Amino acid sequence: MTPTAERAVSALTIPPDAPFFIVMNAGSGRKQGDLTREILDRELGGAGRRYELRLVDDPAELAATARMAVEDAIQQNGVVVGAGGDGTLCAVAQATLGSGCPFAVLPRGTFNYFSRDHGIPAGLDESTRLLLTARAYPVQVGVVNGRMFLVNASLGLYPKLLEDREIYKQQFGRSRLIALFSAAATMLRAHRHLRLHIEHEGQMREIRTSTLFVGNNRLQLEQIGMREAPLLEQGLLAAIAPRAVGRIAQIFLSLRGAAGRLSDADNVISFAFRSITVTHPSKRRRRVKIATDGEVTHLDMPLEFHVAPEPLFLLKPEPEIALANRS
Template identity: 30%
Template sequence: MTNPMTRVAIVLNNASGDGAADAARLAIAPVFEAAGIGAEFLMLAEGDDLAAMLTRILASGVDAIVAGGGDGTVNSVAAAVVGHDVTFGVIPLGTLNHFARDLGIPLDAADAARVIVAGHTVPVDVAEVNGRIFLNNSSVGLYPRIVQLRERYKARGIEKWVVAAWATFRVTRRSNPLRVLLNVDGKRVSRTTPLVFIGNNEYRMAGFDAGSRASLTDGRLAIYIVATSGQLGFLKLTWRILTGTAQGSSDLLMLRATEATIDMPHEAAMTQLPVALDGEIASVELPLRYVINPGALRVAVPR
């Protein structure tokens, strides 16, 4: 589908203060100008009220809202766009840029802007848990703890890759598994697991493509329940993934569903759980109710 546009609003995450947002603005402004499209730039700083900003933008009648930043920024902007008749564009400025990569959106800012200008869109699925959306994945257990520890170390100014490696080492040394009860499209599954990972559509689980998705339009959640624990167990699972032998193994249970619930009835005192949503952590009330909304977000993508 092609959606012509005359006005766009571009939200650039400037919170890091590293100059990436300013450089992106300089790179993409000429692309919209050359196409005769009016572009309003909003430089998002730490503490800004993004929700109020996006409410104003949507009320102004723009044809597209563009998120410039990492997966967390893309998630935050998309949450406001879902349910509105506007195109959603992405300028990938983060470290991983999972959503952009899986849709084939160029990682170069100017090239990504040209994709938006071309106006070709597809309706992609949006998943949510207890009303909070995610475009990539959500998880409970080990990964939220790794992210929380990683953020503490990052505040000390340590290199990102060192922080990530050390946080992963620390957390996997003591996996502290959860006793969870899942209801997956009406099927009850009880497990003791260090990690439950829920994908917005299925993730590849083989070779160096592992961690990417072939489709964001299949209309189903992919639920991965890890059965192994400890550092040796996770190394073994990683090896299985790289060699394409993880699916069907005793280390990993994979289920597909349109709805799923996660609860912890054995932990009566636990009413909330740290949940990772596109790399950001939120404390979410139990039980966790996951659903997928097929085609809920109209995204500008390459032809």
């Protein structure tokens, strides 16, 4: 579908008096919350638009706060806004999906893959101003056992990388350099390989891998050089699983990914799909650690990965502008 046709068929215009219900994870510090409120007052308040900023100090309260914001938005014909990194945005989006409410984001994370992929400006001033003019477009989300993800979901080594990264961030601060250093340190340590059965389109495949990674973000997949990246726009997800290799080979695979050449590696299995079922060969009920958009939890196998049957309606720039803004 051309960008013009997409606008004509899919875009939802936001009422000029729609209030914004903004849910923000305050874990990064009260100073960031104060700065956010100052910009919201200037950009939204200055334009005569009503908003409510709901700071969440306890991450355990994030989902409940998001659900309350959705209820208020439904009653007042408003927009639900997530402010934070990809994990926070996913939690707020999970509450919004299926509600009929438009969803918007104010990127405040380290990598911001979701917002960048949709051309939303990284600067808080610019992304706040966008709320006043943007229309809502349907965007695809992934689901694993009822848990939504905007960017990716994974099991195996990748959740361990995320846990270690949080420890490094608490000690040394939040930056991309710290995140990359943490990942290298984790991969140098010994780790167990997974034995998995993957059922896809009636076919069963057994693999041994350090991690199973399911991607729903074209920008992230393009950065590591996956050929499946364009297929996300056809309503598919992408599965990536490096074959069981040693630590040194694992690091070389990571370097290929950093260079945007992971698809060229012989030791990587990848394919696009609409739905897959992942089980353990023993068939016993197992509880596994899984990461969705950077947030680690435990889920029972089998794992059912699929594209959500309904889209999330995201406030974003017009298609031509969004494409130009992707970085």
